[in-house]
Amino acid sequence: MSLNLIDIESFRTRIERKSTNSKGEFIAYWMTNAQRVDCNYTLERALKFAHKERLPLKIFFIYNPGHYKTLERHHCFMLHGLLEVNDLLKKYNHSFHFFSYKDNLLKEILDRCNHLFIDLPYTERARAHLKKELIGLDMNIYSVDNLYLPLTLISKKQEFSAATLRKKYYKILDNTLIGQDFSVLEYISKVDSFIKNTDSRNQICSEIDKLNIDNLIDKNYLIRSGPITAQNVIDDFLDNSLDNYQENSNNPEFIKNSTISRYLHYGHISSAKIITKLIENNLKIDHPFIEQLLIRRELAYNFTYYNKNYNNSESLPNWAIKTLNEHNYDKREYLYTLKDFEFAKTHDVYWNSAQHQLLTSGYIHGYMRMYWGKKILEWTSNYKEAIKIALYLNNKYQLDGRNPNSYVGILWCFGLHDRAWKERKVFGKIRYMNENGLRRKFDINRYVEKVSKNNLF
Template identity: 40%
Template sequence: MIHNSRIKPLNKKNINPRGEYILYWMQASQRTEYNHALEYAIIEANKSNKPLLVYFGIDTSFPEANRRHYQFMLEGLQEVKKSLYNRGIKMIIESVPPDKDILKFAEYASLLVVDRGYLKIERTWRNNVSQQIDCPLIQVESNVIVPVEVASSKEEYAAYTIRKKLYRKLPEFLHPLHTRTIRVSSLDLKLSFINYKDIPLDNVTLCLDRLKVDNTVPEVNLYRGGTTRALALYNDFLHNKIKDYHEYRNDPVKNWISNMSPYLHFGQVSPLHLIIKGNNYCKKHEIDKGFKEFFEELVIRRELSFNFVYYNPDYDSIKSLPDWAKKTLKEHENDTREFSYSLQELEDAKTHDPYWNAAQKELLLTGKIHGYMRMYWGKKILEWTSSPDLAYKYALYLNNKYALDGRDPNGFAGVAWCFGKHDRPWPGCNIFGKVRYMSSGGLKRKFKIDLYLKRIHNLEEASHVG
């Protein structure tokens, strides 16, 4: 069964006995595997002996989203629609703000199920719909392992404060989610009483051309969307990297990472699925240290970021920092900066630092920066910008605009970390004060960092050929 704490009514309406179907409003969990909201909707449909209809609304004006993000998302939705069809479930995808046309479909539903989103805009959508419909709206949480309010009732200070809380709760939630069969197919469901326009996804590129999205940032070829692609990458990670993950995960030269963050961002893969699959593989092959380190990243650190976004209303601004970080940055705001760059210079990777430029180019070319280099990238934006507040805005702007995993709890927490969030005070220095400092000298000492430059140069050359 699905744990009760994942399930939360968002209004107090009664089930509509005259409803034609159960309706699942898919938004954050864009997958058919290990999707608690989908499985809950199937349970309710089978209980009432009604078909299940799945709805997805594409907000083409989502803040800071562009062609790069929509391409990845639509590739995933293409797979979702086919998978649902094979299970006897009709899916409708519209180019309409998510909280608008769902109201028309909810009018004829017995019950509306939605997955959980954590950003302000996602919470606003759900709140708007909950107040306007005449049937229950049930939210089912599926994109974290431990539901955010179960993990903690407040914003946590750092990983060490949430770790114990998560470990206490994990045994309740680390269980496989079984796939259910729908009893009544919705494939032939007639919806002539609703005026809507379903978007065909046979050709994602053609679909994108027809949608009025921001085309200023092109799609990337290195990472393609969809659960099947995510699990193929993950299988490669398990077979070839997890054994030594604890040793090499920070090395941008070796690039020893799972690459799951874009898929987790769009809900195309479940963190629970990844942990169960990884745990089974590592037990069989007697892999301990690598899995523990991966568990720390995927569960502890990731769910700390969800805690941050859920409980801190200022998660997208420098106001979210701890008092000590805000104080020390303010005290050093007028420190002399050896280098100072405009947003355009940063965006174009035109600084004096070849390592920073390479990280920015990796972001531009692939939609991701290696985790360790992203920390360095954020720290240097703080060092080279006229004020901490402006640096914070620049870092969020660049990350949200170009990263496939931007506009995400992990992305907001990652930028905040560069400015002192979820960290401790360090010995003071110029500009940073007590916020942790990173230098190019550190990169040279720890890694054969010039090989990273070479890898990014080769990516750049390949993009020119393409």
């Protein structure tokens, strides 16, 4: 089956709520997970609609400083990105409205508008939050899916594994990636901004000033944020490391993978844009980088979208729950508390290095993330507690945390999207990893040395 852009469009924008009351002073876009101007499908849809209706567009972001209290490094990264969004919009003569949640302005804004565009929320938690905020509002609400292909087009249910999802992509794309058309810039200058002069930049800076960021992390990582930086990061990767991605990306001794996940998480860059660029380089759908950026990533979104238990063990496959329960009371050789894990106080120098990398840079190399998660299972008194600890640490410290990939990455360590392996203590039939594997695959001691000198990343 081959696909054209009209087919895609009918799945990309969804009418969440319909109202007969169509009068309003402006069209609104509430930006949440697509914090960018370029290649932002939601912004593009909102602009086209505003242009058609001959109404101005109000683009706003509502910041909740009290949300996720322990995560000030994330707030810092995000707020620096929003400064860039603000400046980019200004360049096109549009203003960006940045409100604090405490201002309670949402209802006031939306009372004057009848068409609201939102970024499609991909988790139950995000959906519930939006639902609560928009309760009782008589207006038209449209959600827009910013994945490469809209997830409801690809699959109407939770996919069992990468293999089942991959098959659907391959079938629908006829083994050929399709380029995508972004017309944001074409419309942006044709639509007026609602209020020209706002002091959003000052407001964002004043929120940054209030942050009390943990002193574990080098602050330089946090200000390297935003759509322009994201573009530079991906361009550098495509120019210098893509050709050897397959050989190098599983070696944590040096960073030869893209490191784009934190920017994707905040929506600073569009995966569809990166994939469209790769098509120009004649990459095929089965290229290993496309496998990660498209299949693995969109599998994670498929999972959190369709499974309400995306953040706990209830969503594991039956075989995994059975085997983990059977081995839940096996004696563990080492047992650690959350604090031991958090401050890298285990007996294992490799694990501690991964945790140290996380604390100091908000990132762990992909291969070491697997080892990191597997060992938390091995050294915690029971698997449900292990999932909680892994999620807590991942989401507190990884700059790409709280993403669909976070939940799927961690639950993968407990059997999600995987198959049964040879049975052993504690793990049961869950895939096992040990330090011999690290020694065999690369020079793990060099990794340890580099992390200890903060020499990675």
